[in-house]
Amino acid sequence: MERRELLRGLAxxxxxxxxxxxxxxxxxxxxxxxxxxxxELEGELTLYLGRGEGGLYEDVIEAIRKRNPxxxxxxRRGPTVALANTLVAEAEASAQQADLFWAVDSGSLGxxxxxxxxxxxxxxARSHLREGFRYEDWAPVSGRVRTLPYNPDRLEPKQIPESIxxxxxxxxxxxxxxxxxxxxxxxxxxxxxxxDAATRDWLRGMKARTRQYAGELGVVMGVSRGEVDIGxxxxxxxxxxxxxxxxxxLELAFTxxxxxxxxxxxxxxxxxxxxxxxxxIRYLLTxxxxxxxxxxxxxxPMVEGVALPEGLPEAASANxxxxxxxxxxxxxxxxxxxxxxxxx
Amino acid sequence: MTTRIPAPLTSMALVLLFAAMPVTALASxxxxxxxxxxxxxxxxYDSEVKDFNAKVDGLVDSYAEKGGESVNTAKLxxxxxxxxxxxxxxxxxxxxxxxxxxxxxxVKEAIDEGxxxxxxxxxxxxxxxxxxxxxxxxxxxxxxxADGGTSEGxxxxxxxxxxxxxxxxxxxxxxxxxxxxxESEEATEIIHNTYLNLFEGIEGALIEQDAELxxxxxxxxNVGLPKLIENGASVSEVTDYVKAMKxxxxxxxxxxxxxxxxxxxxx
Numbered sequence: 001m002e003r004r005e006l007l008r009g010l011a012x013x014x015x016x017x018x019x020x021x022x023x024x025x026x027x028x029x030x031x032x033x034x035x036x037x038x039x040e041l042e043g044e045l046t047l048y049l050g051r052g053e054g055g056l057y058e059d060v061i062e063a064i065r066k067r068n069p070x071x072x073x074x075x076r077r078g079p080t081v082a083l084a085n086t087l088v089a090e091a092e093a094s095a096q097q098a099d100l101f102w103a104v105d106s107g108s109l110g111x112x113x114x115x116x117x118x119x120x121x122x123x124x125a126r127s128h129l130r131e132g133f134r135y136e137d138w139a140p141v142s143g144r145v146r147t148l149p150y151n152p153d154r155l156e157p158k159q160i161p162e163s164i165x166x167x168x169x170x171x172x173x174x175x176x177x178x179x180x181x182x183x184x185x186x187x188x189x190x191x192x193x194x195x196d197a198a199t200r201d202w203l204r205g206m207k208a209r210t211r212q213y214a215g216e217l218g219v220v221m222g223v224s225r226g227e228v229d230i231g232x233x234x235x236x237x238x239x240x241x242x243x244x245x246x247x248x249x250l251e252l253a254f255t256x257x258x259x260x261x262x263x264x265x266x267x268x269x270x271x272x273x274x275x276x277x278x279x280x281i282r283y284l285l286t287x288x289x290x291x292x293x294x295x296x297x298x299x300x301p302m303v304e305g306v307a308l309p310e311g312l313p314e315a316a317s318a319n320x321x322x323x324x325x326x327x328x329x330x331x332x333x334x335x336x337x338x339x340x341x342x343x344x
Numbered sequence: 345m346t347t348r349i350p351a352p353l354t355s356m357a358l359v360l361l362f363a364a365m366p367v368t369a370l371a372s373x374x375x376x377x378x379x380x381x382x383x384x385x386x387x388x389y390d391s392e393v394k395d396f397n398a399k400v401d402g403l404v405d406s407y408a409e410k411g412g413e414s415v416n417t418a419k420l421x422x423x424x425x426x427x428x429x430x431x432x433x434x435x436x437x438x439x440x441x442x443x444x445x446x447x448x449x450x451v452k453e454a455i456d457e458g459x460x461x462x463x464x465x466x467x468x469x470x471x472x473x474x475x476x477x478x479x480x481x482x483x484x485x486x487x488x489x490a491d492g493g494t495s496e497g498x499x500x501x502x503x504x505x506x507x508x509x510x511x512x513x514x515x516x517x518x519x520x521x522x523x524x525x526x527e528s529e530e531a532t533e534i535i536h537n538t539y540l541n542l543f544e545g546i547e548g549a550l551i552e553q554d555a556e557l558x559x560x561x562x563x564x565x566n567v568g569l570p571k572l573i574e575n576g577a578s579v580s581e582v583t584d585y586v587k588a589m590k591x592x593x594x595x596x597x598x599x600x601x602x603x604x605x606x607x608x609x610x611x
Contacts, residue, residue, distance in 0.1 A: 063610035214566050215544045240548050244555035292610045
C-alpha cells in the first residue's frame with residue numbers, strides 16, 4: 001500500500017471522529033509550506049515550553065534559532081501543566097512575560113485558553129492545518145492516538161472489542177500504566193464521554209484483568225513479551241518498539257468512536273498578537289518540522305500533505321471520539337475517581 | 345538551623361539541584377548554617393575526617409585483636425551522622441556521599457558477618473578513600489561558593505539523552521544512600537520518579553538501537569531494584585545491583601550519544 005493510500009485508508013476508516021474524514025488524507029487546503037517560503041524571524045520572543053518528546057522539540061527550536069540569527073529566543077521550560085498555571089498567574093498579576101506557549105498536551109492549552117490569554121491563530125497558519133484541526137486560538141503541532149497494542153501470537157484481532165467499554169467483559173489480560181499522564185487524559189475523555197459512574201465501573205472491572213506497568217513503553221514491551229494479551233498505550237510506543245525489533249509479535253488495534261481511540265495533540269498558541277509570534281508558529285507547521293516530528297518522534301503530523309510516521313498499520317481502523325481536546329485539562333476529578341476505584 | 349526536606353523532594357528534585365545550588369537543606373536529616381560558608385569551616389571538616397577515620401581505625405583494631413563481641417558497629421553510623429562534614433559532602437557531591445555510606449556499611453557488614461580482619465581492613469581503606477575524596481569535593485565546592493558560583497537553574501537549556509543518563513546515575517547513588525539510611529520508602533520513590541521522569545524520556549530513542557538493553561533496564565527499574573528493597577536485601581546487595589545498572593546505563597549513554605550524531609537535521 002502506498003503511503004497516500006494509507007492516509008486515505010486511515011481517514012476513510014474514520015480515524016478522526018470530530019477530526020473529520022479526509023483530514024489525514026489529501027485535503028482541500030494547500031500543502032505544507034517549506035521553511036524557505038517563510039520570512040526571517042527578527043526580534044525577541046519568550047517561549048514557555050512544556051517538556052516532552054525526549055528533546056526533539058529542543059532540536060526544532062535549535063534549528064529555528066540557527067536559521068534566524070537575528071531572533072533572540074528566551075525559553076522557560078517546565079512541566080506543561082505547571083507552565084500553564086504560571087501563565088495564568090502571571091496574567092492575573094499583570095506580569096505576563098510569554099509571547100508563546102508550546103505544550104505537550106492540549107489540556108494545558110485549554111487552561112490558558114479559558115483564561116482568555118490566547119490570541120487567534122492567523123489564517124496564514126490555520127489554513128495549512130488539516131481540516132478539523134483548525135482551532136480558533138491554538139495550532140496543533142503533532143498528534144498521538146490511543147491504541148490497543150496486542151500480541152498476535154496470543155489472540156486474533158476479532159477477539160478485540162470495538163468498544164473500550166466492553167474490555168472488562170472480555171477474558172483478555174491487559175497491560176496499563178495508570179500513573180502515566182496520557183492514560184489519565186484517556187480516562188478523562190472517558191469520564192467526559194461516558195460519565196463518572198460508568199468510568200468508575202470500567203476502572204473497577206478492569207482491575208481484575210490488568211497488569212500494571214510504570215510507563216506505556218513498558219506496557220507495549222509487556223505485550224510483545226506475552227505477559228499480557230493486549231495493552232493500552234499511545235501509538236508511538238509500538239512504532240518505536242517495532243523499529244528496534246521488527247519481528248516483535250506486536251500489532252495495533254483501535255476501538256471505535258470512544259475514549260479508547262482518543263486523538264490528542266501537542267500544540268502552540270500566541271499570547272501576544274505580534275507578527276513575530278505568529279510567524280514562529282508558522283515555522284512549527286512547516287513541511288520540514290512536521291516531517292521531522294513524524295520521522296523522529298513517530299508523531300502524527302497536523303499539517304496537510306505531510307506523511308504519517310512509518311509503521312502505522314496498513315489496515316488501521318480507528319475512529320476517535322468527538323471531544324474538545326482542551327476539556328481534557330481538568331484531570332483532578334479523574335485522579336479522584338481513579339483513587340476511588342483503587343487503581344492509583 | 346535544622347531543616348528536613350519533605351519526602352517528595354528528597355528524591356529526584358533534590359538530586360538534580362545538588363550540583364551547583366547554594367544549599368540550605370539536607371536530604372537525610374539535619375543541616376547547619378555552616379554549609380552556607382564552607383570555606384570558613386574547612387579546618388573543622390578536616391579535623392572531623394581525621395577524627396572519624398581514627399575512630400574507625402580503633403574499632404577495626406579492637407575487632408582484629410578481640411573479635412566481634414568487643415565492638416559495636418552501630419557506632420560507625422552514629423559517628424558519621426554526628427559530624428558536620430556529613431552535611432557538607434552530602435549537599436555538594438552525592439556520588440562520594442554514596443561511596444562513604446557504602447564504605448561504612450562495607451566495614452559494618454564485614455564485622456557483623458565475622459569476616460577476616462584483612463577483609464575488614466580492605467573495607468576500611470575504601471571508606472577512608474571515600475572520606476578524603478569527599479573532603480576534596482567539599483574544598484572545591486568551598487572555592488566555587490567563595491567565587492560566587494550559582495546554579496543556572498532548570499531553565500538553562502536542553503537536556504540531552506546523555507545528560508539524562510548522568511542524572512539517572514546520580515539518582516541511583518541517592519537510592520543507595522536512602523537505603524543505607526533505612527529510608528526504603530524514599531529509595532523506592534526515587535527509583536519510580538527516576539523511571540518516570542528521566543528514563544522514560546530516553547527509552548524511546550534507545551529502544552530503536554538496543555531494545556534488549558531497554559527491556560533489561562525496564563526490569564531493573566520496575567522489578568529488580570524495587571524488589572530487592574522491598575525484600576530487605578543487604579546494603580551491599582543493593583549497591584551491587586545499582587552498580588550493574590550503572591554499567592548498562594553507561595552503555596545506553598554511548599548509544600544515545602551515537603544516536604544524537606546520526607539524527608537527521610530539521611531543516
